[in-house]
Amino acid sequence: MTDQDITFTIDGVAITAKPGQTIMEAADDAGVYIPRLCDHEGLRHQGGCRVCTVKANGRSVAACTQPAAPGQTVENETPHINKLRRDLVEMLFHEGNHLCPICEASGNCELQAMAYRLEMGEPTKFPYLEPSRALDASHHDIALDTNRCISCGRCIRASKDVDGKGVFGYVGRGIHRRVAVNGEDLAHTDADASDHAMSDEVCPVGCIIRKRVGFATPIGEREFDKGLIGYEIEGKRRG
Amino acid sequence: MATNTPDEQMTGPAVSVPSIPVEEIVSICQTYGNDRHRMLDILRDVQDRFRWISPKVMETVASQTCLSRIEVEGVASFYSFLSQTPKGRVTIRLCDDIIDRFAGLAAIAEAFEEELGIKVGETSPDESFSLEYTPCIGMCDQAPAAMVNDVVVTKLTPDLARQWAQSLKAGKSPEEIVSDRFADLSPHARATAQVDNNIRHAGAVLLGPVPDDAGLKTALGLTPVQIMDMIEASGLRGCGGAGFTTGRKWKFAAAEKAEKHFVLCNADEGEPGTFKDRVLLTERPHLLVEGMTIAARAVGAREGIIYLRGEYVYLRDLIEEVLADRRARGLLGEAILGVEGFDFDLRVQMGAGAYICGEEGALISSCEGLPGEPKTRPPFPVNRGYLGYPTVVNNVETFCHAARILDRGAQWFFDMGEEGSHGTKLFSVSGDCLNPGLYEFPYGLTINELLEMVGGEDAAAVQVGGPSGTMIARDSFHRRLTFDDLATGGAIIVFSGERNVLEIVEYYMSFFVHESCGYCTPCRVGNVFLQKAIGKFRKGLANPEDIDYLKDLSGTIIETSRCGLGMTSPNPILTTLKNFPLVYSAMVKPSKDGIRATFDIQSAIDGARHLAKRRSYIYDEDFSK
Ligand SMILES: Cc1cc2nc3c(=O)[nH]c(=O)nc-3n(C[C@H](O)[C@H](O)[C@H](O)COP(=O)(O)O)c2cc1C
Ligand code: SF4
Ligand code: SF4
Ligand code: SF4
Ligand code: FES
Numbered sequence: 001m002t003d004q005d006i007t008f009t010i011d012g013v014a015i016t017a018k019p020g021q022t023i024m025e026a027a028d029d030a031g032v033y034i035p036r037l038c039d040h041e042g043l044r045h046q047g048g049c050r051v052c053t054v055k056a057n058g059r060s061v062a063a064c065t066q067p068a069a070p071g072q073t074v075e076n077e078t079p080h081i082n083k084l085r086r087d088l089v090e091m092l093f094h095e096g097n098h099l100c101p102i103c104e105a106s107g108n109c110e111l112q113a114m115a116y117r118l119e120m121g122e123p124t125k126f127p128y129l130e131p132s133r134a135l136d137a138s139h140h141d142i143a144l145d146t147n148r149c150i151s152c153g154r155c156i157r158a159s160k161d162v163d164g165k166g167v168f169g170y171v172g173r174g175i176h177r178r179v180a181v182n183g184e185d186l187a188h189t190d191a192d193a194s195d196h197a198m199s200d201e202v203c204p205v206g207c208i209i210r211k212r213v214g215f216a217t218p219i220g221e222r223e224f225d226k227g228l229i230g231y232e233i234e235g236k237r238r239g
Numbered sequence: 240m241a242t243n244t245p246d247e248q249m250t251g252p253a254v255s256v257p258s259i260p261v262e263e264i265v266s267i268c269q270t271y272g273n274d275r276h277r278m279l280d281i282l283r284d285v286q287d288r289f290r291w292i293s294p295k296v297m298e299t300v301a302s303q304t305c306l307s308r309i310e311v312e313g314v315a316s317f318y319s320f321l322s323q324t325p326k327g328r329v330t331i332r333l334c335d336d337i338i339d340r341f342a343g344l345a346a347i348a349e350a351f352e353e354e355l356g357i358k359v360g361e362t363s364p365d366e367s368f369s370l371e372y373t374p375c376i377g378m379c380d381q382a383p384a385a386m387v388n389d390v391v392v393t394k395l396t397p398d399l400a401r402q403w404a405q406s407l408k409a410g411k412s413p414e415e416i417v418s419d420r421f422a423d424l425s426p427h428a429r430a431t432a433q434v435d436n437n438i439r440h441a442g443a444v445l446l447g448p449v450p451d452d453a454g455l456k457t458a459l460g461l462t463p464v465q466i467m468d469m470i471e472a473s474g475l476r477g478c479g480g481a482g483f484t485t486g487r488k489w490k491f492a493a494a495e496k497a498e499k500h501f502v503l504c505n506a507d508e509g510e511p512g513t514f515k516d517r518v519l520l521t522e523r524p525h526l527l528v529e530g531m532t533i534a535a536r537a538v539g540a541r542e543g544i545i546y547l548r549g550e551y552v553y554l555r556d557l558i559e560e561v562l563a564d565r566r567a568r569g570l571l572g573e574a575i576l577g578v579e580g581f582d583f584d585l586r587v588q589m590g591a592g593a594y595i596c597g598e599e600g601a602l603i604s605s606c607e608g609l610p611g612e613p614k615t616r617p618p619f620p621v622n623r624g625y626l627g628y629p630t631v632v633n634n635v636e637t638f639c640h641a642a643r644i645l646d647r648g649a650q651w652f653f654d655m656g657e658e659g660s661h662g663t664k665l666f667s668v669s670g671d672c673l674n675p676g677l678y679e680f681p682y683g684l685t686i687n688e689l690l691e692m693v694g695g696e697d698a699a700a701v702q703v704g705g706p707s708g709t710m711i712a713r714d715s716f717h718r719r720l721t722f723d724d725l726a727t728g729g730a731i732i733v734f735s736g737e738r739n740v741l742e743i744v745e746y747y748m749s750f751f752v753h754e755s756c757g758y759c760t761p762c763r764v765g766n767v768f769l770q771k772a773i774g775k776f777r778k779g780l781a782n783p784e785d786i787d788y789l790k791d792l793s794g795t796i797i798e799t800s801r802c803g804l805g806m807t808s809p810n811p812i813l814t815t816l817k818n819f820p821l822v823y824s825a826m827v828k829p830s831k832d833g834i835r836a837t838f839d840i841q842s843a844i845d846g847a848r849h850l851a852k853r854r855s856y857i858y859d860e861d862f863s864k
């Protein structure tokens with residue numbers, strides 16, 4: 001702790017933040033997990049999914065973009081906030097086409113894992129939008145199935161900022177906004193299976209699929225068979 | 240790359256499309272210095288000249304501006320006035336706001352469809368015409384209204400629509416139809432030949448007599464701090480909707496140490512039912528620029544932008560003429576009025592059909608050549624705005640007030656209106672009333688008083704502040720137009736008892752769905768769900784629980800949205816649930832047998848019927864009979 005460090009609380013737990021850190025960054029360091037989907041380590045913050053909504057001094061803010069402020073009281077795991085988050089996760093399910101039992105990403109999928117964590121148990125009340133989105137299997141090593149896309153933009157930022165390529169981008173507006181590729185199809189871009197953007201960890205769901213390596217991890221050993229999403233961060237605190 | 244190859248597009252329609260020479264695209268890009276921040280200008284010019292933005296164009300533009308094609312496509316696909324398929328030589332955009340619907344839009348659309356031989360949403364096969372719907376174009380006091388390319392037509396009737404269509408088919412340009420002498424008219428005369436001002440009541444500040452540049456001359460004798468103190472002391476608050484104290488906003492920007500500062504004017508005026516800035520831009524353009532120049536002196540800005548909504552393109556020449564005139568008279572440019580070191584100039588940035596660009600962060604994104612997405616806050620524009628520099632964004636009316644305050648003094652302004660709501664306000668009144676138009680009054684007027692003046696005594700509902708505002712019923716007409724009671728950016732829409740409140744609400748939700756930028760989940764997806772739920776009420780398929788569902792979902796959208804659009808988009812529903820509860824309860828039926836009224840067994844099994852290629856023994860009538 002230095003003179004400039006900021007202290008505040010999340011659900012009553014004292015947190016220390018370095019100047020310039022967001023609420024979420026400080027929470028991560030302290031072993032307090034704040035749910036998230038569009039934010040990802042090593043990528044710019046986007047603040048789009050809103051699953052990280054917390055109340056800072058009573059006002060709702062996105063923890064991934066909101067700077068930590070001295071003395072503020074942050075609420076994270078309250079029934080009300082988790083209900084808001086559950087609504088958002090349900091919206092993402094209903095916006096796309098998700099069939100977990102036959103999905104490659106099942107067990108490693110952050111959306112599915114978030115639904116478990118937030119106890120999205122009952123049938124939802126929202127209508128299904130059932131969009132019709134074509135599968136892009138043009139590329140030799142990678143397939144892109146945006147039926148499951150949650151518009152988190154992680155692939156866009158990873159390709160642009162980490163790979164220095166810009167394979168992906170958003171097009172359209174509103175409910176028609178979607179992820180598209182920089183060319184006629186994926187084969188006409190400079191996408192490569194070794195790109196960070198194509199790695200397991202970037203797409204939180206199962207849109208970016210490496211061909212010929214499907215269903216590689218046996219059930220029981222998949223990422224979220226090990227624990228609820230956030231277990232690694234929370235593990236830090238339990239020590 | 241500057242070869243004369245025609246555009247070989249691979250994905251366009253089968254009809255012949257105008258070839259787009261690469262060199263022309265290169266030259267458009269060069270006009271804007273190949274600057275990616277001028278992307279919206281580049282794409283607007285391409286759209287105007289070639290009527291679409293082809294994949295090949297996007298590649299050329301990308302390589303000229305050092306961007307990727309997908310980044311260009313991101314911009315091209317965001318704005319309603321840019322198209323990725325070829326549009327007709329004339330595009331007719333009918334305002335399909337609820338006001339226009341109530342004013343007879345259907346018959347007008349039909350007249351155009353018949354005459355042009357195309358449906359709304361189509362382009363004629365020979366590419367003469369495109370016919371479209373568009374949200375409010377700011378002509379609500381003279382609805383039904385339409386844009387025909389860059390020209391505005393108001394007070395449409397089916398006959399007038401036919402006349403326009405026939406003249407266009409005969410080869411006349413929209414400008415020629417407005418006036419045979421169009422080219423000879425002054426920009427102001429051209430604007431007023433298309434659109435009436437409908438100034439119904441001039442107040443003391445804006446619409447009454449205004450001396451030339453008196454405020455600017457006062458400002459020259461004051462220090463920046465004195466100017467800002469004066470604006471703060473006047474009690475002036477932003478007129479664009481949010482009502483932030485203008486003097487404080489300027490002080491925040493001035494306090495930020497930076498190489499440059501910017502002053503931006505928000506002339507996006509997209510909130511349905513609002514048209515006050517249209518009239519100020521037409522009748523008080525010098526006052527606006529004067530106000531911006533004063534702001535520039537206060538915060539130390541040398542550059543400014545007027546962000547003019549695409550729908551107001553008919554006012555562009557008028558504004559450009561004003562800027563040229565002021566430059567010629569030493570009121571813009573270097574050493575303004577001879578004061579060494581006082582330099583300020585500005586440009587007009589045209590929008591291209593996106594309500595969200597009125598949100599200040601989205602407006603800045605748009606000026607930077609990006610899709611009109613709001614920015615993450617903090618940082619706020621006053622700290623890091625346009626191109627990362629401290630930026631003041633104010634509404635047209637706010638700048639005009641500021642100029643008047645400098646002339647007449649803070650106390651003069653402060654003494655008008657009420658505690659917390661000082662000075663006068665422009666109200667754009669439309670809908671079911673005898674005298675729609677613009678009214679300037681001190682804050683504090685009651686709705687009843689206003690209705691009496693506008694000839695709207697039969698009102699059953701008044702929408703204050705447009706869709707994102709509040710819909711009130713008769714029992715609230717004693718309420719006052721102030722920031723603390725009924726706040727409004729200016730829109731007052733009057734509805735008589737014959738209007739169906741749910742139809743209005745359903746339209747407003749479709750507006751928000753159309754205008755959401757899509758950046759964040761709750762607004763992008765949640766508003767679609769709200770719109771669908773209101774549709775259920777309209778069809779009489781709602782259950783009593785659906786009222787709680789509306790409230791609950793609205794709450795989530797408001798609490799989790801990223802910008803003001805999502806934070807206010809459920810207002811049409813929430814304010815009518817509160818003020819017109821019977822409208823909803825009359826439409827709900829308790830469910831029979833626990834089955835939701837929306838559940839339709841026939842459509843539910845339809846998919847299976849097609850797959851199995853046979854009918855159902857239980858549910859298909861001819862089998863069960
Ligand atoms: C969705 C949305 C649309 C807006 N549209 C406008 C607009 O058309 N004109 C405007 O002046 N302000 C608009 N605003 C408010 C601006 O964000 C900003 O507060 C305003 O331009 C500041 O100027 P003022 O302080 O002079 O009002 C809008 C805000 C939101 C959230
Ligand atoms: S992407 Fe995730 S949530 Fe969607 S179907 Fe696959 S496992 Fe389920
Ligand atoms: S493809 Fe995957 S990583 Fe990219 S935006 Fe969609 S969900 Fe996110
Ligand atoms: S609230 Fe709506 S308009 Fe605002 S950022 Fe989110 S999606 Fe875009
Ligand atoms: S994680 Fe913060 S908005 Fe998505």
Ligand code: FES
Nearest residue numbers: 336375376378379
């Ligand atoms: S112009 Fe049609 S409602 Fe405003």
